Amino acid sequence: MQLTVEQLFDHLWQQYIQINPQANKIQKLLQARGERVINDHIALRTFNTEKLGIMKIAAPFLDKGYKIVEDYDFTKKKLNAVHLEHEFDINHPKVFISELRTELFSENLQNVIAEIDAQIDPANVMQELFITSGRTWNLTFEQYIQLLRESEYAAWTAAFGYRANHFTVSLNHLTTFFQLEDLNEFLIENGFVLNESAGLIKGTPEQFLEQSSTMAAPVNVQFDHSTQPIPGCFYEFAKRYPLPEIGRLYQGFIAASADKIFESTNS
Ligand code: NI
Numbered sequence: 396m397q398l399t400v401e402q403l404f405d406h407l408w409q410q411y412i413q414i415n416p417q418a419n420k421i422q423k424l425l426q427a428r429g430e431r432v433i434n435d436h437i438a439l440r441t442f443n444t445e446k447l448g449i450m451k452i453a454a455p456f457l458d459k460g461y462k463i464v465e466d467y468d469f470t471k472k473k474l475n476a477v478h479l480e481h482e483f484d485i486n487h488p489k490v491f492i493s494e495l496r497t498e499l500f501s502e503n504l505q506n507v508i509a510e511i512d513a514q515i516d517p518a519n520v521m522q523e524l525f526i527t528s529g530r531t532w533n534l535t536f537e538q539y540i541q542l543l544r545e546s547e548y549a550a551w552t553a554a555f556g557y558r559a560n561h562f563t564v565s566l567n568h569l570t571t572f573f574q575l576e577d578l579n580e581f582l583i584e585n586g587f588v589l590n591e592s593a594g595l596i597k598g599t600p601e602q603f604l605e606q607s608s609t610m611a612a613p614v615n616v617q618f619d620h621s622t623q624p625i626p627g628c629f630y631e632f633a634k635r636y637p638l639p640e641i642g643r644l645y646q647g648f649i650a651a652s653a654d655k656i657f658e659s660t661n662s
């Protein structure tokens with residue numbers, strides 16, 4: 396039995412709030428105001444190996460009516476990315492999938508990724524819930540730190556494995572907040588810590604997309620010989636603006652803003 400799109404997102408959400416309970420708290424706070432929370436997008440991270448590249452992670456979504464709309468190149472962070480949209484239902488979240496260009500890193504880093512890759516059965520990657528399988532490989536805290544020195548993205552992905560990195564509340568679908576500033580203020584008043592890299596709000600109305608996010612709270616992760624607190628997942632908030640002439644809301648992503656949002660999982 397194939398999962399429906401809704402069931403797939405529900406699996407991702409349940410797994411996500413286990414290590415990011417603040418997202419659930421924020422959703423409950425919004426619901427208490429009478430809001431119905433619609434997700435703008437979710438984000439998934441992977442490595443660009445033959446077994447684990449973007450297209451493998453995209454497969455369950457492509458099977459469920461999604462198509463790839465645009466691709467992105469994050470030169471500084473050494474990532475490729477794509478975003479997918481559902482063909483018929485714009486209320487299904489967009490899916491943002493990025494992959495680390497491992498060949499651009501040290502031999503050390505490449506060896507750790509190769510070890511991870513070798514421990515994954517390609518038959519499991521074909522399962523539609525592979526993207527919620529978490530970490531199924533060995534990793535020492537020393538290896539995590541070794542990756543962290545070169546790439547926060549590599550370290551996070553190696554430590555947490557396959558799961559949503561973040562969900563994103565669509566401000567356009569909220570009825571009691573019209574500006575991202577107002578939502579940010581509400582979250583700060585309620586004790587949440589937001590990402591201030593390049594200011595609370597990334598992007599401008601002129602770029603048709605404004606984004607903010609919480610900072611990822613530390614999570615105790617079990618490594619091979621020890622348990623260590625490291626940054627987990629964050630919750631994002633996005634407001635989209637209509638494109639002139641077309642009138643419909645801009646649906647893409649701004650590389651410069653995403654670059655700063657990625658830093659929500661920095662230590
Ligand atoms: Ni995002």
